Amino acid sequence: SYVLTQPPSVSVAPGKTARITCGGNNIGSKSVHWYQQKPGQAPVLVIYYDSDRPSGIPERFSGSNSGNTATLTISRVEAGDEADYYCQVWDSSSDHPVVFGGGTKLTVL
């Protein structure tokens, strides 16, 4: 089955740019979706279709996807962005088509 690999943790100072990667075999050929999960809360969709933002998500959140790596970029990081972030794809060729990455803990220093 398809595997998505995320770094366990990323740290960034307030006001700087955070980049969270999601690695997978030829992931650039799939659509990648990203979720933010704050402690004790449900996940929230922040990026879909690689780079589209749902309404209500700040423009500081952006996404890209090419080759074997998709990236969630958070510009001008704020303390309130501290959360776990999960990438997800739909692998239609698999018996287990819904695939989540293991998650990345974003720490704002």
Added chain:
Amino acid sequence: EVQLVESGGGLVQPGGSLRLSCAASGFTVSSNYMSWVRQAPGKGLEWVSVIYSGGSTYYADSVKGRFTISRDNSKNTLYLQMNSLRAEDTAVYYCARDQAVAGTRWFDPWGQGTLVTVSS
């Protein structure tokens, strides 16, 4: 406002049963794909089950034969019947609208989650 509210979680002994509910507002459950996703304590997200708008159902291997997803159109509510529960089923269970568009799928929105604890 589109919203999902889960209920029904709790403490259950191994081998026991539990039924989770997910009440939707702001959209029609039967016109959408709807999924259950769970998260074990301190762990990542694991997809559990989906029901398509046409009524077809699918399950993760880990719950196949033990869990049943269903919906009540008159109540606009999604359910997850969980039987033969095991300790490894302990998790927060989320319901989510499963957006299926052009060869991909994502989950939005999610409910607040309900905790299921399987322990003696």
